[in-house]
Amino acid sequence: MSHEFNDDVGKKMGMWIFIFTELFLFGGLFLVYAVFRANYTEGFHSAAADLDAFVGTLNTVILLASSATVAMSITAVQKGNNKLALRFIIVTVILALAFMVNKYFEWGHKFDLKLYPGSEIMEQLGKGEILFFGLYYMMTGLHALHVIIGVVLLMISYFKVKNGTVNSQKFIFLENSGLYWHLVDFIWIFLFPLMYLVT
Amino acid sequence: MEDKKHHISSFNSLLMVLIGLFIMTGISVMITEIHFSTFSVGVALLLASIKGYLVLTYFMHLKYDEPIFRIMVFLILLLFAIVIGITFIDYLLR
Structure with missing residues (x-):
């Protein structure tokens, strides 16, 4: 009798420990944000007012929905409905791409206004504004990089579900990809009010 | 292989969570x-925390996974809170 060793709890724990390192990577930036915000309250207020709260809200809705669809794809796989799972993964990827398109236009608009680190207009702003925009680009940029990595993981999951490597008995790869995607959503949940809302 | 359901x-x-x-x-x-300044910062962060809790509990399945995952996440978030707390104590008492 062959007994395949399969430690799903261990695999999931490895993913969680990796997620903790990611939380501290962003956590450090949140800490920098908090300290500078306390020191340069006025500058942060006026700089945050330049961000488009509508685009931020739209991207929040998109990411929350994509987080739900990836969770639903896991439910579908567990119920043995791989076809439905594939559809949910596709919807998740489309939402992720919509997020990136929004981000592209948002950053593009800022660049048109010459609001980027090192520009002449930026250098004439106060310290608080410069720090805010530096953190804005750093944090949303790092977050966008995670969105791209998440899309790659979701695409790999898609093919694994399609060829049956991920199925109703073995779905840890999709679960861990899902965890990564929820992490992207989790970080955005805190980025959104701090960057766009609290002006 | 897996006996546990x-x-x-x-x-x-x-x-519903969504x-x-x-x-x-x-x-x-x-x-x-409505600009309440400090008040709205607090409320926005409180709501974000509730949203984060929902994502961790239901989307990330912590409610139904082995308790060890919940304990680990709790300890990590506690550690982060301590790091923030100590940093601000340092800044405020300088």
Whole structure:
């Protein structure tokens, strides 16, 4: 009798420990944000007012929905409905791409206004504004990089579900990809009010 | 192989969580439209924390996984809170 060793709890724990390192990577930036915000309250207020709260809200809705669809794809796989799972993964990827398109236009608009680190207009702003925009680009940029990595993981999951490597008995790869995607959503949940809302 | 029954989240429960998240996003946007400065920062962060809790509990399946995952996440978030707390104590007492 062959007994395949399969430690799903261990695999999931490895993913969680990796997620903790990611939380501290962003956590450090949140800490920098908090300290500078306390020191340069006025500058942060006026700089945050330049961000488009509508685009931020739209991207929040998109990411929350994509987080739900990836969770639903896991439910579908567990119920043995791989076809439905594939559809949910596709919807998740489309939402992720919509997020990136929004981000592209948002950053593009800022660049048109010459609001980027090192520009002449930026250098004439106060310290608080410069720090805010530096953190804005750093944090949303790092977050966008995670969105791209998440899309790659979701695409790999898609093919694994399609060829049956991920199925109703073995779905840890999709679960861990899902965890990564929820992490992207989790970080955005805190980025959104701090960057766009609290002006 | 696996004797233990794996909990499967229902589509409906996931949808309900999503609707809850949408509603809280709406509230935080509306509240910050009225400028209460410090108050709105607090409310926005409180709502974000509730949203984060929902994502961890239901989307990330912590409610139904082995308790060790919940304990680990709790300790990590506690550690982060301590790091923030100590940094601010340092800044305020300088």
